[in-house]
């Protein structure tokens with residue numbers, strides 16, 4: 001069996017993590033920043049050194065293709081290398097670099113597959129700077145128009161179009177020009193399940209639905225000492241109330257429902273002034289679309305009720321909304337098969353995080369392979385996966401890609 005070189009994979013992860021490195025061992029490579037450009041340049045250099053034909057499309061997705069003996073649709077893997085501002089070194093990066101190690105292993109063994117292989121780096125998966133998340137893969141599958149994506153702006157008003165141009169990654173290729181035979185994304189779990197249960201490989205069957213809304217609340221600022229409670233129109237109060245409500249709602253609904261207020265800004269943000277403005281986000285997720293809709297409706301009803309009582313105005317802006325996604329059953333079975341064939345323990349599970357694979361499922365049969373995250377930490381500088389687990393996941397990817405690359409039609 002062709003073996004993947006674990007030490008080289010770890011070395012590549014270290015080198016990429018040195019770009020945008022932050023205290024504690026993590027990374028800050030927000031999409032389309034100088035740090036993201038540096039990461040992209042490094043990965044593109046590696047792709048070229050491996051002999052891949054590299055294209056950059058109009059949303060900045062980078063696709064490296066290794067030719068097969070036949071000019072058929074390629075077997076594609078990949079993920080993203082942008083991070084949240086306080087990110088770890090594995091989220092996304094692992095899937096991309098493992099893909100490159102698959103190519104390296106084949107190059108060194110002198111193996112040419114029947115179908116081409118492709119490794120993709122998708123733009124702005126995180127959605128931490130520009131929304132929606134999974135932007136590059138969403139455009140790739142035709143779910144978002146280029147002009148709409150270009151117009152997305154960060155909190156300082158910089159747009160995706162301008163930033164792509166600035167860092168030199170607004171490429172000439174049409175997104176989605178390459179329609180894969182299959183897409184397989186290798187990723188860390190980013191949650192506690194595999195680590196708690198001491199299971200080596202997560203066989204991902206689905207991705208939960210995601211609902212991101214930004215609320216802007218307008219009240220009246222006034223003196224904190226002189227304004228009686230009955231006269232307040234406190235924008236911060238509504239934000240705080242929604243945070244508490246969302247937590248209670250998630251507990252009450254149970255199951256897979258999660259709810260987060262991850263971003264909150266008050267104005268004027270002073271100790272002795274009632275806030276006249278609050279801008280906050282609500283992130284709701286559920287594997288069940290009906291339940292996700294219920295959570296959205298209940299949050300909206302709570303906001304309407306508090307806004308009326310507090311006499312504040314609320315504007316809601318949907319930043320991202322994706323229904324739950326079910327992966328290709330046959331491909332999911334094959335992930336499990338290849339893990340078991342390597343004597344690795346497996347568990348079927350949904351993904352709690354969003355992934356480029358959930359968009360690619362619209363285009364071709366898609367599946368994901370998860371490896372454990374120590375203590376379930378992710379979007380945290382302490383994000384960690386043991387070397388043996390990283391190697392095991394990459395080996396499953398290699399074996400599955402080889403099998404898929406041998407397939408004829410379909």
Ligand code: GLV
Nearest residue numbers: 125126133353354
């Ligand atoms: C994106 O990676 C998300 O799940 O928040």
Ligand code: MN
Nearest residue numbers: 091092125355
């Ligand atoms: Mn990710």
Ligand code: MN
Nearest residue numbers: 084091126379
């Ligand atoms: Mn992430």
